[in-house]
Amino acid sequence: MDSKKLKGGIFNKISDTNLLLVITIVIFLLMYIGAIVFQGSGFKKPQMFFNILNANAALIITAIGMSVVMISGGIDISVGGVVALVSMCCAVYLDKANGNVWVSMLIAIGIGLAFGLVQGTLVAYFDIQPFIVSLAGMFFARGMTTIVNTKPFNVQNPAFVKLKETRIKIPGMGSYNKKGMYISAYIEIGVVVALALVVILFLVLRYTKLGRSFYAVGGNKQSALMLGINVRRTKFLSHVICSLMAGIGGYVYFLNVGSGAASHASGMEMNAIASSIIGGTMLTGGVGNIVGTLFGVLSLSTIQNIVASAGLGEAWWTGITIAGMLCLFLLIQSIVIRQKKRALKT
Amino acid sequence: MNKSLFKKITGNQMFIPLVALLLLAVINLIVDPGFFKVSMNTNNAGNPVLSGYLITILDYGSELAILAMGMTLVTAASGGQDISVGATIAIAGSAMLRVLCGTNPRPEAIQAPIIVAFLVACLVGMLCGAFNGALVSIFKIQPMIATLVLFTAGRSIAAWINVNKLPIVPDPKFAYFGGFIPGIPVPTTVFIVLVCIIVVALVLKFTNLGLYTQAVGINEKSARLNGINPTFIKFLSFVILGLCVAVAALIKVSRLSTINYSVIAKDIEMDAILAVALGGNALSGGKFNMWASVLGAYVIQFLTTTLYKFNVQSDALAAYKAVVVILLVFFSAPKVREYLSAFARRFSSKSKQRESKGEA
CATH class of the missing domain: 1.20.5 (Single alpha-helices involved in coiled-coils or other helix-helix interfaces)
Structure with missing residues (x-):
């Protein structure tokens, strides 16, 4: 929807995508600066920020995949299950079968693709509601995880452990600990993968025909069809990309935790959806931005860190704050849409 | 002539759940003929009770049957499903325990009559329903996303209500709702479901609720043109589901006389949606058949019990x-x-x- 032609109202000067993106980035910055001012020490260190990245690399990857699917008007709640399944399968392969690290990456991508192909086919070519399909996918993945292996265990495969402990040092961002030792700031490999994928997907969505057709299909299926876009194939590909991202995200998650367990990544699908929404992706489709999603993940984890360091250590506060934030952004979206509609009418 | 009769049978909404039920029954009959045996045993309290797989299905399917009724209405009116039912059961159950036990998690006697606690739970359930309903009907957010909010927060709120303590209800009478009343060999839950079914049947018979809900679900705009308020109907369907959730919470909490916030009614939303789908109701809204959903709920419980019998782990289910x-x-x-x-x-x-x- 190009709203630049509409007259009047500050809302209409910028497009939906940019408006929601701006809101997200401003809120994130306010939150982070607020945290630095009011809670001091911890947030001042650059490593705090990198820790947020390290812990959430997998979430960033799954969330940007989720954004693609949401922009094209669908939804996929199986990503958390896929992440759990990927980490369990890779863990079993590496530890029990003493497998190769590179092959385990292929397994992760393969599982992601398999889920994407099946779910995409059901949604795009058989017109079944994406929510129901991916709900079943989620339960299938979670169930399969338990069937593959019931007990959680740590992976001791030396090649994998070496890869897991690889740290990329960032010069000039370190800090001194209490003993005065200099500790340089670092990020894990997963973060590099995540940021690379963010850039790639951002460029794809922005500059390729396929990327634009995601927006077109999500915005208005009928008009997209009339423009000669293959709506079914676009929908299908959006699900394939989402599940593929979940597969890669699963491997990054696995790289971060280094173990397989059926309870891994529980609720991750909700965090991914929440991050996308906070990042300005509209549920109704057609509006969204990958960079926004990145900021959505960062806002989400910053607020978790704030809650944790504000002494509200009890686990329930995290759930409540995330839900509260999600609710707030949903309401903002709802109001923005309403304003737009009103502006269109007059 | 034959063909039209065949079509009439297969076209009936009850057809799918009935066939599924028959299929499950036949499989069980072949594998273990003792599956359908119902016997009279004495339970721990020394009362004669019926037991057997069939009774288990009837007993443990009741929460699902009650939820399926509310879920059918929500599905029909809004064209989406409520995925927060499990979490709201935790909230309502937690509120019920808070009223019954007060601030002390191990009270000597209950602090308030059970009926008061139940009414509070109803109120809490309806409030949660109203919250979801407002997001869906007034702010026009897709139902599954709107209910995502409570789905994320619900279990945390439930833990917060009781400061993460796990109160235990001391009164044995409270356990009657999810178990057996002394002297009556049939599980109490069966009666609760019957009462719910009768109430719902009366409401559907004597009010326009069913008709209006279908009208809103089929075409919101034309429903509005015909003088129906779609916003209110959608809102109402969520509030009614909230009431169903409170009843289900009563049964769930009563079974254990306590609560486990992260486990209680886990994954029940999946089963409830499945029940509605199995009942042949379109998940995109519109026409509905309440009783097909209820039958669907029992079929799912049948499936669950069968899988348990084959030693399938609960997580792999x-x-x-x-x-x-x-x-x-x-x-x-x-x-x-x-x-x-x-x-x-x-x-x-x-x-x-x-x-x-x-x-x-």
Whole structure:
């Protein structure tokens, strides 16, 4: 929807995508600066920020995949299950079968693709509601995880452990600990993968025909069809990309935790959806931005860190704050849409 | 003539759940003929009670049956499903325990009558329903996303209500709702479901709720043009679901006389949605058949019990159910039905051609 032609109202000067993106980035910055001012020490260190990245690399990857699917008007709640399944399968392969690290990456991508192909086919070519399909996918993945292996265990495969402990040092961002030792700031490999994928997907969505057709299909299926876009194939590909991202995200998650367990990544699908929404992706489709999603993940984890360091250590506060934030952004979206509609009418 | 009768039977909404039920029954009969045995035993409290797999299904299917009724209304009116029912059961149950036990998690006696606690739970359930309903109907957010908020927060709120303590209700009378009343061998839950069914049937019979809900679900705009307020109908359906949730919470909490915030009613939203789908109701809203959903709920409990009997782990259960869901939605999808009927037509026309050739 190009709203630049509409007259009047500050809302209409910028497009939906940019408006929601701006809101997200401003809120994130306010939150982070607020945290630095009011809670001091911890947030001042650059490593705090990198820790947020390290812990959430997998979430960033799954969330940007989720954004693609949401922009094209669908939804996929199986990503958390896929992440759990990927980490369990890779863990079993590496530890029990003493497998190769590179092959385990292929397994992760393969599982992601398999889920994407099946779910995409059901949604795009058989017109079944994406929510129901991916709900079943989620339960299938979670169930399969338990069937593959019931007990959680740590992976001791030396090649994998070496890869897991690889740290990329960032010069000039370190800090001194209490003993005065200099500790340089670092990020894990997963973060590099995540940021690379963010850039790639951002460029794809922005500059390729396929990327634009995601927006077109999500915005208005009928008009997209009339423009000669293959709506079914676009929908299908959006699900394939989402599940593929979940597969890669699963491997990054696995790289971060280094173990397989059926309870891994529980609720991750909700965090991914929440991050996308906070990042300005509209549920109704057609509006969204990958960079926004990145900021959505960062806002989400910053607020978790704030809650944790504000002494509200009890686990329930995290759930409540995330839900509260999600609710707030949903309401903002709802109001923005309403304003737009009103502006269109007059 | 035959064909129209065949179509009439297969076209009935009760057809799918009934066939599923028969299929499950036959499988169980072949594997273990003792499955259907119902015997009279004495329970721990020394009362005579009925026991057997069938009784288990009737007993443990009741929460699901009650939820399925509310979920059917929500599905019909809004064209979406409420995925927060499990979490709201935790909230309502937690509120009930808070009223019954007060601030002390191990009280000597209950602090308030059970009926008061139940009414508070109803109020809490309806408030949660109203919250979801407001997001859906007034702010026009897709139901599944709107209910995501409570889905994320619900169990945390439930833990917060009781400061993460796990109160235990001291009164044995409280356990009657999810167990047996002394002297009556049938599980109490069966009666609770019966009461709910009667109430719902009366409401559907004597009010326009059913008609209005279908009208809103089929076409919101034309419903509005006909003087129905779609916002209110959608809101109402969520509030009614909230009431169903409170009743289900009563049963759930009463079974244990306590609560486990992260486990109580886990994954029940999946089962409830599945029940609605199995009952042949369109998940995109519109026409509905309440009783097909209730039957669907019991079929799912039948499936769960059967899987447990085959020693399937409770965590792995989801994978099997997911396969059932996919098969179910796959074959009930309009697109697939078209293909199938086209295929059947081609097949029959070919055989007819063959027949005519044979005659010639």
